[in-house]
Amino acid sequence: MPELPEVETIRRIIEPQLAGQTILHVTINNPQIVAYPEAEAFEKLLTGQMVKGISRRGKFLTVHFESGDRMTLHLRMTGQLLVTPSDYPVEKHTHLVAELSGGRQIRYVDVRRFGRFWYLKACEPDIVTGREQLGLEPLDDALTADYLKIRLGGRRKAIKEMLHDQSIVAGIGNIYSDEVLFAAGIYPGTKCDALSDADWQCLAIKISTIILWGIETNQTTPEEYLAGKGKEYRNTPVLRVYGRAGRPCTTCGQTIEKATIGGRTSCYCPNCQRNPL
DNA sequence: CTAGCTTCCTGATAGC
DNA sequence: TGCTATCAGGAAGCTA
Numbered sequence: 001m002p003e004l005p006e007v008e009t010i011r012r013i014i015e016p017q018l019a020g021q022t023i024l025h026v027t028i029n030n031p032q033i034v035a036y037p038e039a040e041a042f043e044k045l046l047t048g049q050m051v052k053g054i055s056r057r058g059k060f061l062t063v064h065f066e067s068g069d070r071m072t073l074h075l076r077m078t079g080q081l082l083v084t085p086s087d088y089p090v091e092k093h094t095h096l097v098a099e100l101s102g103g104r105q106i107r108y109v110d111v112r113r114f115g116r117f118w119y120l121k122a123c124e125p126d127i128v129t130g131r132e133q134l135g136l137e138p139l140d141d142a143l144t145a146d147y148l149k150i151r152l153g154g155r156r157k158a159i160k161e162m163l164h165d166q167s168i169v170a171g172i173g174n175i176y177s178d179e180v181l182f183a184a185g186i187y188p189g190t191k192c193d194a195l196s197d198a199d200w201q202c203l204a205i206k207i208s209t210i211i212l213w214g215i216e217t218n219q220t221t222p223e224e225y226l227a228g229k230g231k232e233y234r235n236t237p238v239l240r241v242y243g244r245a246g247r248p249c250t251t252c253g254q255t256i257e258k259a260t261i262g263g264r265t266s267c268y269c270p271n272c273q274r275n276p277l
Numbered sequence: 278c279t280a281g282c283t284t285c286c287t288g289a290t291a292g293c
Numbered sequence: 294t295g296c297t298a299t300c301a302g303g304a305a306g307c308t309a
């Protein structure tokens with residue numbers, strides 16, 4: 001499941017391959033991946049557009065065109081945005097193919113079909129669900145202990161759940177919430193209203209450092225990404241807690257535990273992240 | 278505002 | 294071997 005660091009990696013890989021390219025023809029094999037407008041209108045609008053660049057906001061990618069129009073997409077759990085040679089083998093679950101002027105193709109592959117595309121004309125405001133209410137980027141200087149405390153301090157929900165709320169901080173999912181909380185030494189089930197000023201301070205710092213670390217360690221090459229390695233997490237070997245239940249903590253050696261918090265599997269070190277209850 | 282549940286999907290895996 | 298059940302998860306939508 002791509003989270004901010006993986007989405008940013010994809011952006012960096014894809015952007016240089018798309019910039020300056022014109023979309024000659026679009027085929028949508030599965031209309032449900034198009035959230036707005038209708039799939040047929042989407043195909044027509046996309047055809048003939050020249051790519052200017054790609055930006056990222058939270059886990060959303062936006063392809064900007066010379067016309068001022070833009071196409072936003074969210075990969076959700078299993079989406080893959082690929083730029084391939086036109087004769088590259090077509091994977092199962094390929095839902096969109098766009099022919100490019102340079103002879104290559106953009107392909108969208110998504111096993112679970114949860115990913116979504118939106119096409120917005122230059123004159124249209126952002127209507128992408130959730131996008132207009134996205135919270136701060138993890139690397140934004142405005143993401144401070146005060147910001148977190150004001151937005152979350154009074155909440156009785158577990159901090160792990162609130163880190164997934166895209167309207168507070170954009171881009172964190174199940175992997176990085178576990179990693180951030182481990183780095184901050186906070187038990188994932190801790191209720192927000194039980195966190196101290198020192199905890200908020202620590203969280204603000206760790207959110208940015210862990211996300212930055214995620215981007216920097218995610219050194220996937222375009223070749224590896226195309227070969228399908230983009231769906232495995234290149235940085236899995238360096239994760240400290242996520243997916244490591246039953247194995248020793250890299251800091252203290254205690255066994256990493258697994259618990260369901262807010263309906264999500266959470267991994268944590270019972271020694272480094274004490275449950276305050 | 279809260280907790281808790283369901284929906285969307287397929288593939289991997291566990292149990293029989 | 295082949296069947297069924299369970300689980301994984303981002304985000305929205307629903308109920309109470």
